[in-house]
Amino acid sequence: MKDRATAAVDDAVRLCELADLATPFAIRAACDLRLADLLVDGPRPVQELAAAAGTDCGALRLLLRALAAAGVFAEVEPGRFGLTPLSELLTSRHPLSRRAAYTLLAAAFDAWACLDHSLRTGRPAFDHVFGRRYHDHLAETPEDAERYAGTQQAGERLEARALLGAYPWAELDTVVDVGGGTGTFLAALLARHRSLRGMLVELPHLAARAARELERAGVADRSQVVAGDFLEDLPVGAGGYVLKRVLVECEDDVAARLLERVRRVLPAEGRLLVLDPLLEPGDGYRPSQTYDLVCLVLTGGRTRRREEIERLLRAAGLRPTAFVPTRVFPIIEARPA
Numbered sequence: 001m002k003d004r005a006t007a008a009v010d011d012a013v014r015l016c017e018l019a020d021l022a023t024p025f026a027i028r029a030a031c032d033l034r035l036a037d038l039l040v041d042g043p044r045p046v047q048e049l050a051a052a053a054g055t056d057c058g059a060l061r062l063l064l065r066a067l068a069a070a071g072v073f074a075e076v077e078p079g080r081f082g083l084t085p086l087s088e089l090l091t092s093r094h095p096l097s098r099r100a101a102y103t104l105l106a107a108a109f110d111a112w113a114c115l116d117h118s119l120r121t122g123r124p125a126f127d128h129v130f131g132r133r134y135h136d137h138l139a140e141t142p143e144d145a146e147r148y149a150g151t152q153q154a155g156e157r158l159e160a161r162a163l164l165g166a167y168p169w170a171e172l173d174t175v176v177d178v179g180g181g182t183g184t185f186l187a188a189l190l191a192r193h194r195s196l197r198g199m200l201v202e203l204p205h206l207a208a209r210a211a212r213e214l215e216r217a218g219v220a221d222r223s224q225v226v227a228g229d230f231l232e233d234l235p236v237g238a239g240g241y242v243l244k245r246v247l248v249e250c251e252d253d254v255a256a257r258l259l260e261r262v263r264r265v266l267p268a269e270g271r272l273l274v275l276d277p278l279l280e281p282g283d284g285y286r287p288s289q290t291y292d293l294v295c296l297v298l299t300g301g302r303t304r305r306r307e308e309i310e311r312l313l314r315a316a317g318l319r320p321t322a323f324v325p326t327r328v329f330p331i332i333e334a335r336p337a
Contacts, residue, residue, distance in 0.1 A: 036090035043082030100150030156184035162327040172240030183210030187217035244275040249301040259316035
């Protein structure tokens with residue numbers, strides 16, 4: 001058993017690791033520079049990597065050594081670096097590539113620097129720093145919108161792996177993906193179930209990218225993209241409506257309005273599927289807990305408990321009819337009451 005002094009040192013080291021800012025920023029810089037892609041054919045000397053990435057050689061060596069210490073890359077011999085299982089996930093070729101998920105989105109970092117504002121007020125720091133909502137900023141800032149879309153696409157790719165086999169999607173006939181992001185999830189769903197048709201409703205700065213993704217996946221002939229506000233522009237009468245990571249970014253009043261809107265367009269035999277990070281009593285699942293902080297700082301909204309979502313559903317005239325756990329977050333099915 002460790003003595004108290006040794007345990008205290010271990011705790012201090014662990015705290016240093018948790019509070020470290022260098023590693024997360026270094027990972028994001030490596031992703032933006034596509035360093036993992038530059039190493040897919042094998043280890044290379046830092047001089048070659050710097051020339052290919054357009055960086056200062058000495059500075060890049062410092063970055064790669066820091067990431068090698070964290071196990072993200074490997075320094076196979078002095079000044080020569082290669083991939084590890086972690087950095088394989090940062091290559092574009094990996095089926096679960098996370099390269100676009102980690103990007104240097106400066107506006108978001110400016111908001112995180114004002115976390116204290118959110119803690120004092122309970123309101124998004126982003127609004128305080130920029131004087132507008134997060135998604136309004138993205139709509140007016142194409143470069144940030146592109147980076148954000150990349151993070152969403154990486155998440156949707158991972159979610160599709162966990163969600164497509166967890167529910168009888170083919171029973172729905174037509175699926176409306178409300179706030180469907182880059183279209184990656186809907187494209188995967190339609191590719192897997194050839195009998196399905198799909199519609200995606202999203203803000204204009206993401207709708208165009210979603211249309212391209214559906215075209216790339218070869219499902220454009222069975223899909224349609226609606227560029228607009230999902231509080232106003234929901235198609236009527238589809239067999240299924242999907243809210244994936246949508247309610248979590250809504251305050252309770254907005255969530256209630258959205259669910260009431262879905263209820264108005266949902267046919268008697270239709271289904272609503274809520275796919276949200278979920279808190280359960282005693283839940284220690286870290287992504288659910290940290291998603292709350294992301295919402296607090298950037299978008300507003302919060303992660304809810306199952307009973308809170310079901311209460312919102314009932315208030316909107318919907319009755320929960322199924323609960324399906326998955327490896328990412330559960331699927332809550334509801335039908336007209």
